[in-house]
Amino acid sequence: MKKLLLLLAFLAHVGAARAAEPAVTLTFDPEENGALVYAPVAALSAFFTPTGRLWFTVKIKNEEGFTLNLTNIRVTLTGVDVTLPKVLVIAANTTKSVSLAEDETVFIPHPAAASVTIRLTFAENRTPKTVVLALAPYVPAVPGGKYFFPANEGDLGPEEYFSGGTHLPPEGQRWGADWSVHRVIGQGNTSSLRAGGLDAVNEDHLGWGIPIRAMADGVVLRTSTGWENNPAAGKRVFQMMAETDGEAITDVKVTSLGETAPGSRVQRVASLVRLPDNTFKITIWDLFSQSRGIAQRGSAVSNPGETVKAIAVVALGGTRLVTSVRLADDTHRVMLWQVSADGQTVERSDAHDEPAVAVTEVSLAKMAENRLAAGLRTTAGDLRVAVYDVSLNETVVPRGVDSGDAASSVGVASLSETRFAASVRASTGALKVIVWDVSDSSPYPLLRRGEATAENVSRVATALSAGGKWVTAMRTSPGGLLKLARWSATGDNPLVDLTLTPELVTNTAEAIENTALAIAPGSGSDKNDNVASTAILAGGVFQINGWGDPGSLPGSYEESAERTAGTVTAVSIDQTGTSFFVVGARTAAGNFKLMTWHWGFGGGNSVYLLHGDCRVLYAHFQDGSVNTDVLYPGATVGAGQVLGRMGNSGSSGGPHTHIHADRVFPLTSIDDMIAREALGTLPLIGARPIPFSSARTMRLAWIFPGGEGHPSNNFTTMTGHGMFELALGIRPGINTRYVDPTVIYQAFNGRKEPVPGSPATGGPMPTPGLALGGVPAGGTLYLRGRSYNEAITFSTPMTVRRYDFYETGGPAIIGQ
16 A cells, blocks of 8 residues: 555655646846847838837747757737647757747747747646747847948939848748839839840849948958859859979879868868879868968879879778779779878888789769768779778778779769769660668678669769769760769668669750760759769860759759860869869879869958947959958948948849848957957857838838829838838938938929938938938939029038939039
């Protein structure tokens, strides 16, 4: 009986624990001054009211002695009650975070209630964890709590409006936006191009070259400049960053070892060259200043008398290299090399010969830090694949081998730690792709899982793609065209062959020579599944191309960009970082050349400003438009100061300006923040909304030509509001004053018409004297064409313009 009572008491205790709120500590973001903040969103027109958007991340610290399983999050405030399903497993005494997804952003009234109740339900507890948080609209921590719109109305033409598409969760930029310029042709009919313009021409985009201005006073944390303009909308430029020439060689291969140290931003690469006397040489290179600088480190040469006929190299990490060579007697030799931390020393630590295997061609791929795959073409013309492990005592250990059909060109790509693919030119002349799995069984450790064939080719190369897929680049036969294909392997049952399928296939119209072909994984756009290829064109001209997965247009890669650089007879390529590549080449003169390339990515020409407690990125400016003599780290800027001109650099799909804000952790000084930003280690709390003041707006699709002079257009003023999802048409006002004594609406015939009541900012004002009040230096005064009796004294430098485009009433004359 006593044991029964104890059991019942224990069960009651457990039941009580499960009925109580779980022991968790919650931390929310965005949080400001003790309140969860939301983004005020501008009304669609004057007939609507502003609204709010609530989005947050919650960090959950599990203080229970058992695992908790989050099942949903409920958000409740006046007029809103939303339950969002969530699945999150949190082990005992650990912390995890969960965010609302893009389609889970909560629509709320604005102004909103003073508080919000948030309940987190866990499968283990009948009672949810409940917190009540203060709720407040976001106000930037800048003077006056206001961001100006980052452009000037005077830089727009008639019927033109700024508009943008917002970046939504889970993209990481949250409340950021891409701003461009659109022209209203008719209600619901807009264009971002000049009349008769082409989308493929940067200059034909209405926003191209418009000055972009600081939204508030601030301090420059960093600038990123020197990036070429992308050639056209949807294309990312391939830009050569640096090159260096070297000694006479007969062949070359390159591989990337990664960063010299975490966060160093210095990339290390190795070149393997075959010298004219048939010996080989390994050289270590450091790439710095975003690959604009190349520094040679240490090197190593083959042993005396160790001559080679074919070479291959792959890095297994920052300090290990593996070379595969065909010796003079056609023996295959695999060598392991150790690279010192400073890159000055390269030493061979082990070598493994396979004297029974005579080879003519070798290809390598890294499978893991201690494993690589080799694809070989034997002297008999057959394919041979092998896997090698590197043991704990740094020796090369054969893991397994297998043979295939006849092959005259071969390349391998690692798909995982236990799977690799070979692409070969078969005896029939057709491309053949084959996949092997590495098994622990014996005596057949390599399992051939599937194969597929395609059209006739004369040469192949291959590289890993995203998601366990791989890409082949080939020279077609006949025709000699460069062709790309991305392959996937489906089927996980080890007893059933994989199905190999070409998902994307792309032909080029340009013929390449049969002498060289190279390919590397890339990330030159907002898609992850891209590749860069190099080839030799007719006449020996080197060419590098970027290829992107179009996503919405399956079946074919999109060519992003191409560049040429002299004549060569051999090429090799590897990726050194996001959108950065290293290319080794043998020039037409027979000399070594190392080139670094950048495939348009990131913010391009950009300025990073500290506005209050936020680091704000202004990105994709025109090449040469950011004045680093004025905008240097530590320089102060004023609201309305020009930062650069709207352009198309970096990861930009067309001319626009991207802006987003991240709150930074409080740091000791501006100098500390500048130093950390330069290293890429500035700690950020999370993204923040960007609400504007002093801009007039209305939903773009509803605007009739005629602006505020059209009786059906009902613009509203942004007073601390941003935008979200729906594209608004915005006419900004910043450092700008308008003068127009006209007292009635002008239908269709005025650039900017008077609005009822007192104008929020900018005017129109009835007299120049009133308009001049408070205009900062560098501002612009717009006068409607007519005579003004009063004299005007300018106490600060200012631009004066006439602004009514539709009338021919003569100039604006003052002082009469």
